[in-house]
Amino acid sequence: MWRIWWCVVVLSASVGIRAEQLALAMSTEAYKAFEHTQSMRLALEAFTLAGHNVTIKVVPGERALRLANSGELDGDLFRQPQAVSDFPHLIPVQVPIHKAKYYVYVFSNRECPLSIDDITRLKPIGLSGLKYFELVYAKSEVGFLQVDGMKLLTDSLRKRRADFTVAPIDLFGAYDKLDGAEDFKPCFEQPLFETQSYIYLHAKHQPLIPALEAALISLGLSYP
Template sequence: MLTCLLFISPVDFAAEPQVLVLNDVNEPPFTTPEHTGFLDVIATEAFRRIGVELRLVKLPAERALLLTNNGLQDGDLTRIAGIEEQYPNLVRVPEKLIDWDFAAFSKEASIPANLEAIRHHSVGFIKGWKFYERNMAGAGRVTTVDDPEQLFRLLDRDRIEVALYARWMGLALIQKQGLKNIRPLEPPLASSAMYIYLNKRHTKLVPKLATALLTLKREGFYQRVYREKLLPYDKTTGW
């Protein structure tokens, strides 16, 4: 009996799907608590196609990078290219996951939508967002926060003049919280491709995951989910 158990156990374990835990700094409509957001669907399907179960957790952005770089977490769902220069144990999946529009939100529509002009106003952004850390370095009135709800609460209460965030997520948060006087400054400040990063111990999965993402786009799966999950927010804003 024991011999039989020892014989079948390796097969059983080999058949079990591998599980990777990635940090997720996103909010609706990219990811949701119910795992029905745009990136929930796209990333989960891409990982499924390479035989890996994806689990997302939410940690502060800077802490998540440190944990992943130290090998205590498997990866990060969305980061800009080049983050591996500061965190050398991270490996980028070369096929982009999405383009992020970095955007400024304000009650004052007269504020020019460019980073240099915004530096002269009181601004807030989320700790660990490297794009804003670089571009707001040395600005006079900068507040950093832990989460988007806190960020937009400061803006709503006139504690800051400009909230720096991502366009799609900002639109969804405004709609969710019923914020009537806050809107994105147009055009977006910048658009940047966002990539999945894995700890280097998962390097062998990187080309497989890149191929899976590319296949989702070629099949039209990516575009269908994009239309379903993201475009409705542009239609309902009226801006």
């Protein structure tokens, strides 16, 4: 009950804040993964509850972050903290809008490692521009391979240039339309790691953040 009361108070206080027309960036990869999801619906609904109108600008990879950090766009949706560390003008709305568990995938005709600990002796392959792969590369004792695009990733695994890749199940589902995505299988029931994604706003919009956090909480989301 206290949470509902607090949200009502903060959202009521936000009435005095001028409504904004916000243009938010999304990377191409994030847009493909989240366009029709509950997470996207809740994120956009939070802006509506806080009194703001939003348009989404789909921009390739890191360019979305650069545009948001420069203030040319007003923020960025569905970003993990490690991806934003080099962009000092972006401030998180501290209620995560998506939580993801990342799993090990191999080519469908390959054997999975015996245990998740064995991947340290195998070579991972990742996609350029997706920062979470840095967490994967750091676990490898034999180096890694990084490529541009799902087709190159698929071809490299097929030709045994690398041993495995890592993806959340929901993001991997978004790749089903791309070449070769159906050729992968998950290896373990437990994830390799978990991450959370947030709304980031340019620092000039910092006064909008409390009301957005309250709106997200009123929609059933919570602080980490």
